[in-house]
Amino acid sequence: MLNVPSQSFPAPSSQQRVASGGRSKVPLKQGRSLMDWIRLTKSGKDLTGLKGRLFEVTEEELEKHNKKDDCWICIRGFVYNVSPYMEYHPGGEDELMRAAGSDGTDLFDQVHRWVNYESMLKECLVGKMAVKPAVPKDYHEEKKVLNGMLPKSQVTDTRAREGPISPSYDWFQTDSLITIIIYTKQKDMNLDSVIVDYQDDSFRAETIIKDYSYLIHMELFREIHEDFSVRVVANVGKIEIVLKKKEHTSWKCLGHALENHNSFTPRKDTGTEIVKPYTPVSHSLLFKLMEPVLPNDKYIYFLIKIYPAGLFTPELDHLQIGDFVSVSSPEGNFKISQFQELEDLFLLAAGTGFTPMVKILNYALTNIPSLRKVKLMFFNKTEDDIIWRSQLENLAFKDKRCDIEFVLSAPTSEWNGKQGHISPALLSEFLKRSLDKSKVLICICGPTPFTEQGIRLLHDLNFSKDEIHSFTA
Numbered sequence: 001m002l003n004v005p006s007q008s009f010p011a012p013s014s015q016q017r018v019a020s021g022g023r024s025k026v027p028l029k030q031g032r033s034l035m036d037w038i039r040l041t042k043s044g045k046d047l048t049g050l051k052g053r054l055f056e057v058t059e060e061e062l063e064k065h066n067k068k069d070d071c072w073i074c075i076r077g078f079v080y081n082v083s084p085y086m087e088y089h090p091g092g093e094d095e096l097m098r099a100a101g102s103d104g105t106d107l108f109d110q111v112h113r114w115v116n117y118e119s120m121l122k123e124c125l126v127g128k129m130a131v132k133p134a135v136p137k138d139y140h141e142e143k144k145v146l147n148g149m150l151p152k153s154q155v156t157d158t159r160a161r162e163g164p165i166s167p168s169y170d171w172f173q174t175d176s177l178i179t180i181i182i183y184t185k186q187k188d189m190n191l192d193s194v195i196v197d198y199q200d201d202s203f204r205a206e207t208i209i210k211d212y213s214y215l216i217h218m219e220l221f222r223e224i225h226e227d228f229s230v231r232v233v234a235n236v237g238k239i240e241i242v243l244k245k246k247e248h249t250s251w252k253c254l255g256h257a258l259e260n261h262n263s264f265t266p267r268k269d270t271g272t273e274i275v276k277p278y279t280p281v282s283h284s285l286l287f288k289l290m291e292p293v294l295p296n297d298k299y300i301y302f303l304i305k306i307y308p309a310g311l312f313t314p315e316l317d318h319l320q321i322g323d324f325v326s327v328s329s330p331e332g333n334f335k336i337s338q339f340q341e342l343e344d345l346f347l348l349a350a351g352t353g354f355t356p357m358v359k360i361l362n363y364a365l366t367n368i369p370s371l372r373k374v375k376l377m378f379f380n381k382t383e384d385d386i387i388w389r390s391q392l393e394n395l396a397f398k399d400k401r402c403d404i405e406f407v408l409s410a411p412t413s414e415w416n417g418k419q420g421h422i423s424p425a426l427l428s429e430f431l432k433r434s435l436d437k438s439k440v441l442i443c444i445c446g447p448t449p450f451t452e453q454g455i456r457l458l459h460d461l462n463f464s465k466d467e468i469h470s471f472t473a
Helices: 033-043 060-062 083-088 092-098 106-110 311-316 353-366 389-398 423-429 448-460
Strands: 056-059 070-075 078-083 126-128 168-173 177-183 194-199 202-209 214-221 231-232 236-246 253-257 261-265 344-350 374-382 402-408 440-443 469-471
Touching: 056 353, 070 083, 070 106, 083 092, 106 177, 177 214, 194 236, 202 236, 214 311, 214 344, 231 448, 344 353, 344 448, 353 374, 353 440, 374 423, 389 402, 389 469, 423 448, 440 448
Parallel strands: 056 126, 344 374, 344 440, 374 402, 440 469
Antiparallel strands: 070 078, 078 126, 168 177, 177 236, 194 202, 202 214, 214 253, 214 261, 231 236
């Protein structure tokens, strides 16, 4: 198992560091832009030098490839030949060389965690690390399971032949992180199909695939922090669970298998409690024009998107009048005091990350006398995905302080509005103060990668932490 030595990244003398402690990009040669790199990866050129073959790479082999013209780097257990990418890397060649011939996962996470490296470097893939952790004598992990891949003879007999292919899992570590990868072998997976729980040293990750349940259930080798993260790569059906070690020491194994670990069985109604965070909303954005159908002091309004293949929302969709759900006490750290003397309010939302913006819009336009402008940039995939579009457009028409912008990532040819994903170009144009020194608050909410990238871009645009509030589950 590879472990990255503790070191600062970028290096103190690196071109990627600046006096203020932020990061700056290295000027690239002409013809070395991101679009140039994308064109190169699609040209059919053999960027690995291996003629399309994939290898299991040993630690010893990885260490040999540590020069600029022969540079292999391991990220989350996969090895890439990044030599062709050297001249295209915005942070400069020296930064890539920090991880040359080694596991660069920790270094990557410190600077580029939001980057979709799997897509960026897919044509540079050499293969997978062959090194596996040794199991200590005093630990007895399931002998017939090798990193979560069951022999064909051990696939659960009760699974119907026409059912989905049995998933598998693998894991690897750095000094500070444990990463568990679940390979579902199914496309279009989403976070709503994954339940992860950690209590009393027991780690449980259940993935719902059609009418089957895949379970990872272990007593972990060492303690972890409770703020783990889950990411789904939908187009390849990969689930990535990142755990934070409490002690920065090497784990000799993932842990001890508990009941039903690594099982893939038809789903049963076991009465499992499922918890999802939701934000209450107002009955309408047009609060001055419409009376609520039900009084606000007796009812709570929620805005919930139903995912047909999801685990939780279809159950909500099937509830009937008279059925019960449990609701917890409110949680969160947003304070109304952040609105005091506020002049410019900017809201950045993606998908259902729009929900906390509903009450913010209502409150701001009604209760902040100093407010000059409130602007919402709402990111969605298609026009049909835009929640409350007519109400938003009507609100902007009724109140001249309000400005709404829609951005689509997969629009039709008839769409005349803005396109793309959150970016410096979109934000720099959108985030213009009404006055040079006006008091500003920027609220952001959406999927974790969207929020993380948005916060990074806001800091790059010189907005302070006090001027940014992110809503996270």
